[in-house]
Amino acid sequence: MLIKDTEQWANHLFKHAELGDERRTKRLLKISHQMASNTGSSIVKASGSQASIEGAYRFLRNDKVDADNIATAGLISLLPAITLSNTILALEDTSTLCYRHNVTKELGHTGAYKQSSSKGMLAHTVLMVDAETERTIGLGAQHRWCRKDENFGTANDRKRRKYETKESYKWQRSSEEMSTRFADVMDNIISVCDRESDMFEYIDYKTVNNQRFVVKAKHERVVNADGDKLSPYIENQRSFIFG
Structure with missing residues (x-):
């Protein structure tokens, strides 16, 4: 299945990311969608609003967010297509x-x-x-x-x-x-x-x-x-x- 919509793509890859808090997962989905929709842009330009910018940087600076957990969610999402x-x-x-x-x-x-x-x-x-x-x-x-x-x-x-x-x-x-x-x-x-x-x-x-x-x-x-x-x-x- 070819996913063309960036919001659908972000949801497909990261909706099961275990980040310890559902709000963090939602923020990850939003950041992923925004960055994918604005390829090559900075977080500031991709976010679109001051609230989104601040939310994105809070997420990135959060010590409770583990990059490996994000990656694992994306990697596991491939299994249905690989089979x-x-x-x-x-x-x-x-x-x-x-x-x-x-x-x-x-x-x-x-x-x-x-x-x-x-x-x-x-x-x-x-x-x-x-x-x-x-x-x-x-x-x-x-x-x-x-x-x-x-x-x-x-x-x-x-x-x-x-x-x-x-x-x-x-x-x-x-x-x-x-x-x-x-x-x-x-x-x-x-x-x-x-x-x-x-x-x-x-x-x-x-x-x-x-x-x-x-x-x-x-x-x-x-x-x-x-x-x-x-x-x-x-x-x-x-x-x-x-x-």
């Missing part, structure tokens, strides 16, 4: 969100080096698409984080850190979340990832758990017990299939 699809592509990528205002003092580095002046946060997102109709279903998972200064180190430091504490764990984390959230239809989901995900740990996880995936190759790996390398092996398979 109707025979094959789903889970398209994954990481976005860098950079800011220039005073709020950056509380955010992390977004550059490759600690000395970088760029500040912001990162978001690893999984976009669910019906492979047959090419219709976008929605977000299947999302992880957001800020880099901490203490996590910036040498390559050797990163090698000694546990896999689960590294940024590269984001690929497996997304699959773990989806396998829990969409357990009954996980066989229909194909993770599609770029070359950054070409890691032994991630590929091993997907293989061991019989999950479907497509990874853009970065490394010329040995792919079987005979010692065949990836590229020659694929070419041999193509010759075998197509003659």
Whole structure:
């Protein structure tokens, strides 16, 4: 079902958000509807009235409002649509969100080096698409984080850190979340990832758990017990299939 009305869209995604108070959920629906109706606008411009502006900022500053609870409501809302699809592509990528205002003092580095002046946060997102109709279903998972200064180190430091504490764990984390959230239809989901995900740990996880995936190759790996390398092996398979 294609939802074109932004109020209906907001209600579909967030009406079951558990924020501890029904009034907070209603405010979330209103803010979502207003922002979706005014794509690219600030809260001030999208809200339309002083009362709406003040209500929106009170909501955002409320310590009792948990962003994860909002996200969970939106992610779970996809389940009915996902169960109707025979094959789903889970398209994954990481976005860098950079800011220039005073709020950056509380955010992390977004550059490759600690000395970088760029500040912001990162978001690893999984976009669910019906492979047959090419219709976008929605977000299947999302992880957001800020880099901490203490996590910036040498390559050797990163090698000694546990896999689960590294940024590269984001690929497996997304699959773990989806396998829990969409357990009954996980066989229909194909993770599609770029070359950054070409890691032994991630590929091993997907293989061991019989999950479907497509990874853009970065490394010329040995792919079987005979010692065949990836590229020659694929070419041999193509010759075998197509003659």
